[in-house]
Amino acid sequence: MKDDEVAKLIAGEEQRQREGLELIPSENYVSTDVLTALGSVFTNKYSEGYPGRRYYGGQEFTDPLEQLAIDRAKQLFKADHANVQPHSGAPANEAVYSAWLEPGDSVLAMDLSHGGHLTHGNPMTRSAKLYNFIPYKMKDISTGEIDYDHLRELALEHKPKIILAGFSGYPRDLDYGKFAEIAKEVGDQCLLMADMAHIAGLIAAGVKDNPFDYGFHVITTTTHKTLRGPRGGMILSKGTVGNPLKAPEKTIDNIPTLIDRAVFPGMQGGPHMHVIAAKAVAFGEALQPEFKEYAQQILTNASVLADELKKQGFDLVTGGTSNHLILANVQTSFGINGKEAEEALDKIGLTLNKNTIPDDPNPPFRPSGIRLGTPALTTRGLKEDSMGRIAELMKLAIDYREDDERLKDLRSEVVAMLRNFSL
Ligand code: DSN
Numbered sequence: 001m002k003d004d005e006v007a008k009l010i011a012g013e014e015q016r017q018r019e020g021l022e023l024i025p026s027e028n029y030v031s032t033d034v035l036t037a038l039g040s041v042f043t044n045k046y047s048e049g050y051p052g053r054r055y056y057g058g059q060e061f062t063d064p065l066e067q068l069a070i071d072r073a074k075q076l077f078k079a080d081h082a083n084v085q086p087h088s089g090a091p092a093n094e095a096v097y098s099a100w101l102e103p104g105d106s107v108l109a110m111d112l113s114h115g116g117h118l119t120h121g122n123p124m125t126r127s128a129k130l131y132n133f134i135p136y137k138m139k140d141i142s143t144g145e146i147d148y149d150h151l152r153e154l155a156l157e158h159k160p161k162i163i164l165a166g167f168s169g170y171p172r173d174l175d176y177g178k179f180a181e182i183a184k185e186v187g188d189q190c191l192l193m194a195d196m197a198h199i200a201g202l203i204a205a206g207v208k209d210n211p212f213d214y215g216f217h218v219i220t221t222t223t224h225k226t227l228r229g230p231r232g233g234m235i236l237s238k239g240t241v242g243n244p245l246k247a248p249e250k251t252i253d254n255i256p257t258l259i260d261r262a263v264f265p266g267m268q269g270g271p272h273m274h275v276i277a278a279k280a281v282a283f284g285e286a287l288q289p290e291f292k293e294y295a296q297q298i299l300t301n302a303s304v305l306a307d308e309l310k311k312q313g314f315d316l317v318t319g320g321t322s323n324h325l326i327l328a329n330v331q332t333s334f335g336i337n338g339k340e341a342e343e344a345l346d347k348i349g350l351t352l353n354k355n356t357i358p359d360d361p362n363p364p365f366r367p368s369g370i371r372l373g374t375p376a377l378t379t380r381g382l383k384e385d386s387m388g389r390i391a392e393l394m395k396l397a398i399d400y401r402e403d404d405e406r407l408k409d410l411r412s413e414v415v416a417m418l419r420n421f422s423l
Pocket of ligand 1: 026089117168
């Protein structure tokens with residue numbers, strides 16, 4: 001690369017990733033094939049429209065490429081339709097809202113501090129200004145059980161047009177059957193939407209339930225978390241796939257076409273064809289039998305790490321994990337906030353993020369918790385026998401957060417440990 005300044009930063013990031021243990025549950029390491037597709041000449045191409053219906057010439061390779069990504073995504077998730085153009089998870093969610101809702105319509109979604117996502121109704125977002133989001137919560141944060149009785153009461157009172165199941169900070173499984181029962185009581189205009197960004201890879205591998213098996217109509221996801229693809233989004237749906245050039249009647253059965261029209265031209269212009277190329281590669285990888293083993297190992301690692309953290313005195317929200325992510329209340333465990341813990345762990349090369357805990361009394365920049373997970377370290381090849389030492393290292397970094405010498409020794413240990421798990 002001729003640009004030394006950028007080359008230096010890339011080299012720095014490569015070293016940071018190599019010498020640090022990635023514990024952010026929404027990050028992962030992609031394959032060299034995914035990187036090759038991302039850096040391909042498809043980045044030069046404009047392809048507004050959909051395969052066979054484009055607004056620019058020269059689509060003889062983009063059309064089969066996008067179709068390949070669509071076909072693989074449908075196969076992975078048992079969907080009738082896949083729109084692989086959303087640039088990320090937030091626009092994917094926005095596109096579904098705009099496909100189905102009118103301004104002022106109600107949506108039932110998980111409260112942000114109980115594990116939901118900003119795009120599920122945080123007042124700062126554009127969609128929360130347009131639509132009426134009503135939050136539901138856990139009944140008991142010591143087990144993580146959702147308050148389905150209250151959810152039902154809210155649903156019958158507000159008659160939401162969408163019931164949204166999904167999360168970015170919830171360590172337990174959702175009962176999709178209960179969501180489906182409640183939506184049925186609301187009526188046939190209630191769309192069941194799942195935001196599966198965090199666990200898409202686990203669903204694709206068959207180690208977690210697929211919301212479509214419970215009657216959900218739409219699944220949104222990012223492609224870069226457990227699915228181990230490029231940064232991007234995707235919308236999967238059930239229903240009749242029509243011509244996106246013609247406005248269909250607004251019925252749940254027409255949701256695939258309504259979504260296509262909401263993504264383009266509703267929200268986005270030219271799709272990022274290099275990213276779609278990389279999505280196709282990642283979906284192809286996720287269809288291989290090894291991917292199931294990978295997904296199963298993510299779960300095993302997370303469950304063992306949760307147990308080991310408890311032994312070290314970490315107070316875990318919901319008492320543990322059933323998926324890839326763990327939420328710990330470091331305020332009640334060690335009397336420090338999540339920012340202090342994040343900074344101490346960063347110093348020894350363990351990267352995770354501060355996170356609010358349910359109904360957190362602390363503000364988001366100094367929340368009570370930290371959030372971590374096992375997708376990236378599992379890609380790196382770490383197995384359950386390494387989880388005990390990782391939990392000990394986390395506790396030591398917190399204990400010795402003021403002692404630079406001790407932190408330096410711990411940092412060296414992390415670098416040495418990771419030499420056995422090359423990237
Ligand atoms: N920022 C993502 C996460 O870390 O979970 C969600 O959008």
